[in-house]
Amino acid sequence: MNEFDINNIWNTDHQEAFDHYQSLSDIEKIAKKQSGNILYKIRRNMIIEFIITLIIAVAIGLAILNWDIMLFSGYVVIMVISVYISFREYYKCHIMIKHVNQKNITKAIKDYLDILKNYIRRTKIWVNYITPVAFITGIVLTVISQSPGENLTNLLLHIGLAVLTGIPFLILIIWFANKKYINWVYGRQYENLKSILQRLESYENGS
């Protein structure tokens, strides 16, 4: 029967460990795995967000059609445009993330951060500034289309007053809700990616 010295064999198994260690850049592996998880969450959130946008838009559209009124015709137009813009933003972001070169993980994470930063910035602009404007435009278009005999100056004056009293409040609510929402859905992921990059850079500088 062959001899088998467990302790001796156990203690000689260093070369393979060394070879394996040489082939690994440990921190890069961690960064790759963690950033992969974060990106997965970001893309998943984007898809969920778009699907919800689409469902709400379709539901409102169907409700308007069922009521058989064109009172909110202005809103329908604005809504279709919003859905199109949302889709374009999601798709653009998705493609940009997909095409990031992952060979250099530090560079890849920097690119992901840039893409996400731009996405958050654009979302903020759309929701904080464009949405209230679109909302008001919807009101103006609807009211004008529903009041054919009215004096346009009087009509605009009334609308103007309503807008002036309502819009600061509207912007404040949208701004606050959007800030919380973006932080909840994307902000945490952005911060996590940033901290991975910082660790990676400090590791690279230290080694």
Added chain:
Amino acid sequence: MEDFKSVIDKYYPLLYKIGRSFTNNKADFDDLYQEMLIQVYHSMKQFKGKSKMSTWIYRVALNSAISYSRKHKRKEREISRDNFNLHENSSDEKNDVNEREKKIELLYESINELKKDERALILLHLEGKQYDEIAEIMGISRTNTGVKIMRIRKKLQRILTKKGYERI
């Protein structure tokens, strides 16, 4: 306090051995190795220096390995150990190197047949840890540690005997 890089520089053979003892193919090994690195990385913030660094590393790495092994229980049984080729050997390699590698492979294969906590205990024992330290890492009593290790060694011996080897 030591930084991540110096900790890994020092303990990579240990992580490697734990990884090999708890997986039976290269893909799982890589996965577990990364998992252990991540756990060590995150846990470093919580290391207060109350125990020895090595004790703490063993605890973190073994906990990761046991929990990984639990999650991948089914898969572990399905995949043959033949899939574990970390390095391709060329045909002109010396016989003694092949023999040594064969024995290393056989040792891991035998350890893999043990239960998860038995693998952890024998690993610590083979690493030359004293019963006190093993007891601290595993959270069991010193006496229990001694008894269990004796049993595991016998069990390992039976496994190796079945494979045609005699432990000395």
